[in-house]
Amino acid sequence: SSGAPYDWTRDASQRRFLLALKAKRTDCIFEAVSYSPPYWMTNSGCTAGGVGGAENIKTTHYTAYADYLTEVVKNYNTLYGVQFRTLEPLNEPEVAWPANGQQEGTYVNWDHQISLINACKSQITSKGLSVQLAANDANSIDACVSALNYFGPTNIANFSQINTHSYGGTQRQQLYSIAKQYGKRLWQSESGPL
Numbered sequence: 001s002s003g004a005p006y007d008w009t010r011d012a013s014q015r016r017f018l019l020a021l022k023a024k025r026t027d028c029i030f031e032a033v034s035y036s037p038p039y040w041m042t043n044s045g046c047t048a049g050g051v052g053g054a055e056n057i058k059t060t061h062y063t064a065y066a067d068y069l070t071e072v073v074k075n076y077n078t079l080y081g082v083q084f085r086t087l088e089p090l091n092e093p094e095v096a097w098p099a100n101g102q103q104e105g106t107y108v109n110w111d112h113q114i115s116l117i118n119a120c121k122s123q124i125t126s127k128g129l130s131v132q133l134a135a136n137d138a139n140s141i142d143a144c145v146s147a148l149n150y151f152g153p154t155n156i157a158n159f160s161q162i163n164t165h166s167y168g169g170t171q172r173q174q175l176y177s178i179a180k181q182y183g184k185r186l187w188q189s190e191s192g193p194l
Contacts, residue, residue, distance in 0.1 A: 002040040006071065008079055019080060031134065032073050033088040035104035037065045044099040049106060053096025056106040066119035073131050086134040086161050089120050093136060094143050110150045121158045132160035137189055141169030148178050161185040167192030
């Protein structure tokens with residue numbers, strides 16, 4: 001809950017898998033990703049989405065959410081020797097996730113995505129972390145292109161990697177061109193039917 005100390009013993013099964021993979025393969029690329037803020041940072045009090053698919057992260061908690069994400073990245077490096085190459089603060093943020101318990105997610109409009117990305121960048125810088133930011137992790141290639149066109153050069157400069165899922169979309173060449181134009185790594189973070 002809010003203000004409670006972190007419990008680094010939680011999620012032992014997931015961590016065991018992560019550390020086993022790290023021990024077995026020295027060439028792994030690790031990305032920290034969050035599907036939703038913790039429940040106490042949400043409007044609905046639920047990590048599965050907002051009421052009626054509305055934005056769920058409280059606008060007053062952007063800095064706290066960025067602090068939370070970067071503390072996890074920092075402590076996984078300190079406690080377990082896991083160096084995340086990238087931190088992806090949002091997962092399919094253009095989807096109006098309903099608070100129905102089916103899947104964790106949180107809708108975030110483009111302006112608020114920019115605010116969250118910038119808050120994460122600020123926390124990374126102030127903590128001296130080597131992790132890079134990835135965005136916007138859209139559900140489809142076309143949704144990613146639309147978001148990046150809205151973000152513009154100044155905001156795109158705050159992340160190092162463009163993430164997208166491939167559950168739909170046809171604008172592959174446009175996405176490639178944007179990545180090339182801004183010198184960003186392009187990463188398919190979830191594979192869909194494309």
